[in-house]
Amino acid sequence: MPIQDIDTPALIIDLDSFEHNLNLMSKSVASLGVAHRPHAKTHKSPVIARKQIAVGAVGQCCQKVSEAEILVAGGVDDVLVSNQVVGQQKLERLAGLARHAKIGVCVDNLENIGAINAASSKFGSQIDVLVEIDIGAGRCGVVPGAPAVKLAEAIESMSHLKFSGLQAYQGRAQHIRGFSERKVAIEKASEYVLKTIKLLGGAGIDCPRVTGGGTGTYQFEAGTGVWDEIQAGSYCFMDVDYGLNLTEDGNYFDTFQNSLFVLATVMSIPNKERAVLDAGHKASAIDSGLPKVMDLPDVEFVSASDEHGTLTLGRNAPKLSLGQKIRLIPGHCDPTVNLHDWYVGVRNNIVESIWPVAARGAAF
Amino acid sequence: MPIQDIDTPALIIDLDSFEHNLNLMSKSVASLGVAHRPHAKTHKSPVIARKQIAVGAVGQCCQKVSEAEILVAGGVDDVLVSNQVVGQQKLERLAGLARHAKIGVCVDNLENIGAINAASSKFGSQIDVLVEIDIGAGRCGVVPGAPAVKLAEAIESMSHLKFSGLQAYQGRAQHIRGFSERKVAIEKASEYVLKTIKLLGGAGIDCPRVTGGGTGTYQFEAGTGVWDEIQAGSYCFMDVDYGLNLTEDGNYFDTFQNSLFVLATVMSIPNKERAVLDAGHKASAIDSGLPKVMDLPDVEFVSASDEHGTLTLGRNAPKLSLGQKIRLIPGHCDPTVNLHDWYVGVRNNIVESIWPVAARGAAF
Structure with a gap:
């Protein structure tokens, strides 16, 4: 037809351009030496998730338990909910899901850690828990440094949770138009992450992973050497807003x-x-x-x-x-x-x- | 629970407030002496449509064929698509639907009238066609007056269409905050409608219905005596935007x-x-x-x-x-x-x- x-x-995907984007990102992250865990909040589709994984992505991120459920049901076996999950109903669904796939979640609150562990205990599952630090986005996350260490220690003390690193996403930097301003925002953010990793080390806690970064900044996160995993998702489609960012030579992205x-x-x-x-x-x-x-x-x-x-x-x-x-x-x-x-x-x-x-x- | x-x-309806709104509007339109055809683009629900009809509404409006299909399937037997429908696929669905319910549609283009008639002929159905005039919204609709008469004549000449009046909706007036400014906008709009009705009469064409008006202005349309039917839909729910309109005494609406x-x-x-x-x-x-x-x-x-x-x-x-x-x-x-x-x-x-x-x- x-x-x-x-x-x-109707919502149309130009498949040639879409595949170009997937392949380009696959090469880009490989050359940058970071893992790629694309954000499914962009595409909301297990079909696309599996295509991303087929070209090298380590799994998927999403923001909600209901998204994670759909990804797992659609064949994705490693999902990080890059967000806080609050409330017994949601946590029990998350803990149940962790019996069927590798599931991670983020926290920024002590009480929430206990609630996640209670749900995991009930289901006999294990959940990877990352501490979200606020590196400039001004939304969720604890202040970098000591507050993050306190949460990591709490996670480590739980029977069914595993401290799995730091969620560090600078959402506000993604659409800073100027290349160098965008880069500076991530370099500044990286200092917060490094400070936190150092304090974790001082407390005898290894930080297995730092994850974050979006389509607007992922090269900068990778370039700092601080992030292990980037979460860029919009790259597969792009949009007007991302197209207004500027590259190093001053052209549109x-x-x-x-x-x-x-x-x-x-x-x-x-x-x-x-x-x-x-x-x-x-x-x-x-x-x-x-x-x-x-x-x-x-x-x-x-x-x-x-x-x-x-x-x-x-x-x-x-x-x-x-x-x-x-x-x-x-x-x-x-x-x-x-x-x-x-x-x-x-x-x-x-x-x-x-x-x-x-x-x-x-x-x- | x-x-x-x-x-x-979750999307919550406070049922007491919702029923209050339905009953209040029912009394209001009765006292104003106009028919009420609530816009289903607000609620998108045959359940709510039937409740509106149960307290006196004459049917429903909607904007798309797919909405009309769902309303008819849900038990609504009189639906006006208060919008242009363009393209053979959509028109054939509309014409098919007209075998199952009383269906109206709006036009602002001569070629479109022929296409609607071709679809109705194919299905052996009859469609009520209203001419949309632009009374200040600056979106769809023909210029009031002679262009509308030309379209009405074309409709009358078609085998499977019936000229059923004028669609006259001043969308831009709905959220004019000041009471008197809002009223003036509708009074001005009413002159365009009257002019068109007069020209239709001069061409020997009766205008069976003038329909339009929203939650922000319906009392004004009714007050002019020009409109027969009002399409207010948001009244059942309200929202922040409508709540910023002012009433005659200067209070929030x-x-x-x-x-x-x-x-x-x-x-x-x-x-x-x-x-x-x-x-x-x-x-x-x-x-x-x-x-x-x-x-x-x-x-x-x-x-x-x-x-x-x-x-x-x-x-x-x-x-x-x-x-x-x-x-x-x-x-x-x-x-x-x-x-x-x-x-x-x-x-x-x-x-x-x-x-x-x-x-x-x-x-x-």
């Missing part, structure tokens, strides 16, 4: 190709300056900016409502026709994927695959 | 109660000034602003990422505990509902019902 016959709005698109239909052309697409908030997430129109010069996506995307047609815009299908690059890939139930994989404009977004809505 | 046992993030909440768990308390919830972009849509924390003074939801919501805790904030569950009022109800698979209905803090968000993701 040609791409033009796909009903819209296009090392990885845009492989993810929302296909939309022109459903109204009220006048020469305006056309309306059938794709709005329900088809493309706008938390990090509006989507961008592919291939059509002087056509700009200027506003979204729930079901509509409004385009302005400039002087040099081609004439659009009712029913014409247009590709949009999402502003932010992860939450855009979460709006769709399946990916339509396309190669040379022919539909090749349908992959469920199996962990769509898996927020619990 | 008490509300505190619901795993999070709280005629309808907040009945929709995202229940979230405190998953991290890094310090005295900050706590983190397990609900971010995947649990509450932020296109019209951030969610608002219920019941907790001096606690503010200040930022969202995909899976996290960050709270700042002011001086007068109560002490939060890990695992504590907190209700959020969504910034914008419609796209928030679209992130969830079910509603948990709660009365007096006890879970009473689970209703599927049956048209979640129905964007095609």
